[in-house]
Amino acid sequence: MVHFGNSWDILLKDEFQKDYYLNLREFLKSEYKSRVIYPDMNDIFNSLKYADYNDIKVVIIGQDPYHEEGQAHGLCFSVKKGVPIPPSLQNIYKELYAEYAYPIPSHGDLTSWAKQGVLLLNTVLTVRQGQANSHKGKGWEIFTDDVIKILNLRPQPIVFVLWGANARSKKALINNPSHLILESAHPSPLSAYNGFFGNGHFKKANQFLKKTYGSEINWQII
Numbered sequence: 001m002v003h004f005g006n007s008w009d010i011l012l013k014d015e016f017q018k019d020y021y022l023n024l025r026e027f028l029k030s031e032y033k034s035r036v037i038y039p040d041m042n043d044i045f046n047s048l049k050y051a052d053y054n055d056i057k058v059v060i061i062g063q064d065p066y067h068e069e070g071q072a073h074g075l076c077f078s079v080k081k082g083v084p085i086p087p088s089l090q091n092i093y094k095e096l097y098a099e100y101a102y103p104i105p106s107h108g109d110l111t112s113w114a115k116q117g118v119l120l121l122n123t124v125l126t127v128r129q130g131q132a133n134s135h136k137g138k139g140w141e142i143f144t145d146d147v148i149k150i151l152n153l154r155p156q157p158i159v160f161v162l163w164g165a166n167a168r169s170k171k172a173l174i175n176n177p178s179h180l181i182l183e184s185a186h187p188s189p190l191s192a193y194n195g196f197f198g199n200g201h202f203k204k205a206n207q208f209l210k211k212t213y214g215s216e217i218n219w220q221i222i
Helices: 015-016 020-036 046-050 087-100 140-152 163-171 201-213
Strands: 058-062 118-122 159-163 180-184
Touching: 015 020, 020 140, 046 118, 046 140, 058 140, 058 163, 087 201, 118 140, 140 163, 159 201, 163 180, 180 201
Parallel strands: 058 118, 058 159, 159 180
Antiparallel strands: none
């Protein structure tokens, strides 16, 4: 049984009894036994463990976990300390520097964002070593779409950050006018110059949060 230790335990209780999830669970049991799968089983749901439903202010949607050793730890775009910073995250840091002039961090661990109510949610939560998108279409998309639908219904406003086509495809799930949607190209080196750089999303999110809640996210990574 999955245990989050927060409000998601009640909100997602029924999800784990649905046929699609029971099938996904059997698939994952086989995969973790026979292959190298990322992240570690205990880290799969870190995004939801760190960011309680009631505390979420920002949702950043990624695709699937990093697929090389030591990278993925359950938060989209984030890698553990001591692991080289991936190119997409390097570009995220460049945009942060352009907006706030924060020093470029020496590591890629975004846990400090998650603990402030930033849900760093991949649409697929597991992957085979060295095989991007290898767990696509196995059921995770249903689970994470349902998380987005639950958040969409929340009356308290949320900033949804959609970078790239995969994330932007989730816009159809967000129709509550209370929320703010920010969308642009993906921070990948292949697309960052097509609208990610200069999108101003970190400041736009904080302006909305300041107006709505009287507080902001501290985006600086120490």
